[in-house]
Amino acid sequence: MAGTEYPIELDALAVSYPVHGGQVDVLRGISLKVGRGQIVGFLGPNGAGKTTTIHVLLGFVEPAAGSARLFGEDVRRTIARQRIGYLPEHPQTYGFLTGRELLRTAGRLFGMRGPSLENRVKELLGTVDLESAADRRISTYSRGMMQRIGVAQALINDPDLVILDEPTGGLDPLGRMQIRAIIGDLRTRGKTVFFSSHELSEVERVCDSVVMLVGGRIAAAGPVSELVQPSESLESYFLRVVERGLAS
Amino acid sequence: MIRILTIAGVVWREMLRRRDFYVLLILLGALLFSLMSINVFGLGSTMRYMVDTGLLLAWIFSAVLAVTLSARQLPAEEQRGTIFALLAKPVTRWQLLAGKALGAWSAVSAATAAFYALLLAVLALKGWSVDLTVTLQALVLHVTALAMAVSLALAVSTRTTFGAAASLTWLALAAGFVFVPQIPALLVYSDRVSGAAMLVLYYALPHFELFDLRQCVVHDWPALPANILFPVLCYGLLVTAIFMLLAWLGYRGRHFKRGDVL
Numbered sequence: 001m002a003g004t005e006y007p008i009e010l011d012a013l014a015v016s017y018p019v020h021g022g023q024v025d026v027l028r029g030i031s032l033k034v035g036r037g038q039i040v041g042f043l044g045p046n047g048a049g050k051t052t053t054i055h056v057l058l059g060f061v062e063p064a065a066g067s068a069r070l071f072g073e074d075v076r077r078t079i080a081r082q083r084i085g086y087l088p089e090h091p092q093t094y095g096f097l098t099g100r101e102l103l104r105t106a107g108r109l110f111g112m113r114g115p116s117l118e119n120r121v122k123e124l125l126g127t128v129d130l131e132s133a134a135d136r137r138i139s140t141y142s143r144g145m146m147q148r149i150g151v152a153q154a155l156i157n158d159p160d161l162v163i164l165d166e167p168t169g170g171l172d173p174l175g176r177m178q179i180r181a182i183i184g185d186l187r188t189r190g191k192t193v194f195f196s197s198h199e200l201s202e203v204e205r206v207c208d209s210v211v212m213l214v215g216g217r218i219a220a221a222g223p224v225s226e227l228v229q230p231s232e233s234l235e236s237y238f239l240r241v242v243e244r245g246l247a248s
Numbered sequence: 249m250i251r252i253l254t255i256a257g258v259v260w261r262e263m264l265r266r267r268d269f270y271v272l273l274i275l276l277g278a279l280l281f282s283l284m285s286i287n288v289f290g291l292g293s294t295m296r297y298m299v300d301t302g303l304l305l306a307w308i309f310s311a312v313l314a315v316t317l318s319a320r321q322l323p324a325e326e327q328r329g330t331i332f333a334l335l336a337k338p339v340t341r342w343q344l345l346a347g348k349a350l351g352a353w354s355a356v357s358a359a360t361a362a363f364y365a366l367l368l369a370v371l372a373l374k375g376w377s378v379d380l381t382v383t384l385q386a387l388v389l390h391v392t393a394l395a396m397a398v399s400l401a402l403a404v405s406t407r408t409t410f411g412a413a414a415s416l417t418w419l420a421l422a423a424g425f426v427f428v429p430q431i432p433a434l435l436v437y438s439d440r441v442s443g444a445a446m447l448v449l450y451y452a453l454p455h456f457e458l459f460d461l462r463q464c465v466v467h468d469w470p471a472l473p474a475n476i477l478f479p480v481l482c483y484g485l486l487v488t489a490i491f492m493l494l495a496w497l498g499y500r501g502r503h504f505k506r507g508d509v510l
């Protein structure tokens with residue numbers, strides 16, 4: 001059983017939000033399976049439903065229809081979140097904690113403690129290059145440092161699936177390179193990464209496959225090499241798919 | 249349990265690093281020393297007056313800490329967006345609420361114990377003392393009332409902003425201390441309908457006044473017997489449990505939005 005389940009499995013997932021007495025359909029029956037060890041880019045224009053999909057996966061939003069599973073577990077069950085790490089869009093955190101305290105707190109929420117937690121905290125502070133700022137309050141961190149400590153807290157439990165919502169948004173080239181390096185490291189360790197992004201060049205560089213969401217439906221999905229012709233870029237393909245999706 | 253304790257630990261750090269507690273402790277000390285040294289109408293040399301004023305300030309300051317700390321917890325998580333990273337971990341909403349409540353209550357209780365200790369220290373400087381058993385009972389009932397206030401503020405804040413939750417909790421506290429104890433006297437002058445409405449209010453609103461033993465400490469009255477103390481403590485725990493249940497009902501289906509200012 002443990003070897004056959006998919007890290008992410010969506011089946012005819014639909015989500016509606018009540019707006020001014022009516023309903024807005026945000027997701028219209030999307031089905032998706034993400035296999036182990038894949039690096040998947042989750043793309044779509046603003047309002048396509050990317051963050052809503054991620055929120056369903058994390059149990060924040062109740063689907064109107066369909067189902068969502070993580071490693072075979074219904075996302076509504078707390079245990080489904082034991083093997084995942086999540087970096088929210090524009091990560092904000094407790095400014096009154098230091099970076100080290102934040103990672104310890106995150107680890108304890110996964111039931112970690114003792115020397116194994118301390119070693120993991122130290123290792124991650126090194127990975128995200130924040131050792132020298134580990135005992136400074138997070139309120140004094142720059143935007144890039146905040147993003148990096150956010151990535152570190154998402155990786156504290158050595159997750160098998162990492163969900164990143166706009167991980168490179170607002171970062172300078174150096175910050176982007178560091179995030180790329182972290183994703184590369186996750187790939188070599190066989191982890192699954194699912195990340196939404198508007199940075200198509202980043203997606204093209206690091207992803208094995210992409211899923212494009214337009215108007216709450218999957219408009220294209222598959223390996224980048226199969227979807228995009230050698231003569232065109234991912235960006236031009238994306239624009240074509242979005243135009244086609246919006247027209248239909 | 250480790251998850252609840254971890255969340256409670258974050259609330260403790262927040263209280264200690266926001267410095268509200270230190271400010272109130274220093275303010276209490278400054279007010280007590282000022283009263284002693286200025287000695288208006290000789291009141292500074294009257295022990296009962298000093299104890300009464302000190303305990304009143306401890307009640308006010310602990311209520312300020314309890315309401316602001318607990319009413320802020322959930323709306324601030326949502327406003328900062330930290331709720332997403334928190335609930336993406338294997339933490340249930342009930343564990344989140346329990347951790348917030350435990351953290352806020354234990355931190356405010358420790359602060360209240362520090363206020364009492366400061367008052368006793370100031371009295372000792374004058375060579376005065378109070379009955380320690382009665383004072384300990386007063387502290388125990390005081391922190392039980394704080395548990396009610398913390399759980400009420402958390403329950404209200406599951407569906408409102410920090411400002412609204414704090415205001416409504418202050419209103420309930422004021423009603424519990426001032427209005428509710430007067431209801432039996434008002435019943436004498438009421439017709440049947442308004443009398444029935446007041447009776448409903450009397451039993452529905454929390455009775456914070458039951459937990460106020462200041463006069464026992466001030467006038468050196470004997471300690472409360474167990475057959476009075478125990479039911480009052482049970483009442484406090486029951487009211488706290490009801491507010492926590494309401495908090496969970498309000499929070500379990502809550503839909504979060506990014507950067508939502510509640």
